[in-house]
Amino acid sequence: MTSTLTVLGLALVVFVFVAVLMLARGLEIALVSTGSDDNAIAIRKGSGVEVSSAIDRNTVSVLKVQPEVLTDPDGSPFAAGEVVVLITLPKRSDGLTSNLTVRGVSERSLLMRPQVKLIRGRLWRPGTSEVIAGEALAGRFKGCGLGETVRFGMRDWTVVGVFDAEGNGFESEIWGDVDQLMPAFRRPVFSSVTLRLRDPSAFEAMKARVESDPRTIVNLFREKQYYADQSKYLATFIRIMGLAITIIFSFGAMIGAMITMYAAVSNRTAEIGTLRALGFSRRSILICFLIESLMLAAAGGVLGVAAGSLMQYVSISTTNWSTWSEIAFSFTLTPEIAAKGVVFALTMGLAGGFLPAVRASRLDLLQSLRAA
């Protein structure tokens, strides 16, 4: 009974520990892996994020013709001006609203982001009020499912396709034709320019030149770095929160293990005396109790990781504080996290079992035999 309770307690703590690590990993996948190393993104100097940036058409033309930008055989550059705005839509679950990102893109944008793949429906036809929605929001926001219509910018937009982006941040966005979205939102300027580089190593030289060019008042980032920066606040928060919870919880679990092990020692005082009388050394008894504690911990650890692995079916959505838009990500279990969970449990078992084991090994032979 008490062993079961201890194992359950340890399992709960390991579960929370593993869940927090899985959450941080999921966020990392959603945001950090959104960008590609081959791409660079330009936003207005000092604006920090796409939503508050504005880039006029002249700047776009200057950026497009930089020598580092990859071109087609016919000479047209792999570059796309995109427009990014936030809209507020109600969720399906509770009708409460949340912000999400609408991105106006061109066909070039799709070529530069091979991870974006249509999984249902089709692409928008140029010049129509058609959009495609990311898999992560299609099911969660009203009007974002395939074939439904969503209203913004004084127009009704039909969702004609749903796309998947390998779990990254684009999955929480609506994409449409930039030439339709710019007039709909009455924005004469782009938000950002995405460029594909011939050679990723040429980025630094290009950044230095572009940022000092008076015609282009922009900051140039590697796309990957840009998205990683956006996750900074949220990731920091999850890390702080997770750390605090784990530290507090591990104390609790250690105390639980200690209580059980002390009880085990006092229940078996006579046994310990007998063992000592038979010639077992103090050391063997210490090791014996430590192993018992470690076995309890291992059982708790395995149970906790097993419960944690069920969390993979759960996805979390929240607002990214850097962009003020909705981002969805799922708990992601890696072998490393599972190993960390078990090691964490064993550490707690060792720490919680050590003092009781020392007490067991120090029991006086005669007195412990008399206890029977």
Added chain:
Amino acid sequence: MHLLKLILRNTFRHRLRSLLTALGIGVAVLAFGLLRTVVDAWYAGVAASAQNRLVARNAVSLVFPLPLAYRNQIAVIRGVTGISYGNWFGGVYIDEKNFFAQFAVDPPTYMDLYPEFRMSDAEREAFYRDRKGCAVGRKLAAKYGWKVGDTIQIQGTIYPGDWDFVIRAIYRGAEPSTDETVMFFHWDRLNEAIKRAWGVQAGNQVGWYVLRITRPDDAGPISDQVDAMFKNTLAETRTETERAFQMGFVSMAGTIIVALRVISGVVLAIILLVLANTMAMAARERLSEYGVLKTLGFRPGHLIGIIAGESLAIAGLGAALGVALTIPVCNGFAKFVTENLGSFFPVFRLSPETVYLSVGASFAVGLLAALFPCARAVHIRIVDAIRRVD
């Protein structure tokens, strides 16, 4: 009286075990309190919202502005007694890490609508008069060591450039829930800068309107009236109570809050496990004693009293320990968060409700943990209890 003595004696029979259990409960109460406080921090804006204020914003999203011309149209609606407006500035003070909110507002009307931002008359006057002036919250001023008269430089992200502001007033919140980490400055100054940089047509746009209404019950009809007024225009409005507006930010946090709540539930389960473990152990060891007590004529009610009393005593000790720990830990956590994330959580405080709830939950758990041992002690036959040797 004797029962009480028995309970106390029992509680301290296994001093180490009872202490460890209380410590375990204390730690869990600490986690519970911390989690609740973090969730509360999200709701700070909701807690601070007034019943008689409405917020009107662009229906598409807060990123899109509304024309200044709406002000006069809204102001004449019956039941609206005051109107003001503001813009989100989104600037950076030295480093991105030092996040705090900056609002460009029309100071006299805005401060009239928000009486909870209190400042001295002299400072108020100085703030209203100086176009380059700003008012900052007490907490914010304390964090960066600002004094009235200091000049601070903010880098614009939405509105490019380096902006210098002179601190003319430092406000205090009327309630503990009032946000004291905001900076207010003159909307006129922002508007002129926008016109200069992007042309006259880009100017005269506001981020949102705040309306004061006479009767909170009129919130629904007045909101509908405002929204109907601008239906099918380039900038349709969405008007709601300040509370609903703030709730929008909370709902944006989404499932993170649900996750935090679930974890705080798990914490309660852990408290239960720790305490139930100890009580089960105690009951098993003392089974023969219960037999003796029964023989002596103690009624089942007495046994229940003894066991539940011990469980409650340990739970109470744990709760007291936990609450004593929660206060410094919450403060430390708040400090740590502010250092790493800036003023994302302007109000971070342990509320009395959280303390009551943790204590209440501990006692409930104390009763629950005693359930199984009580049943065992009550149901066991005297012969079986006394015969047992272990």
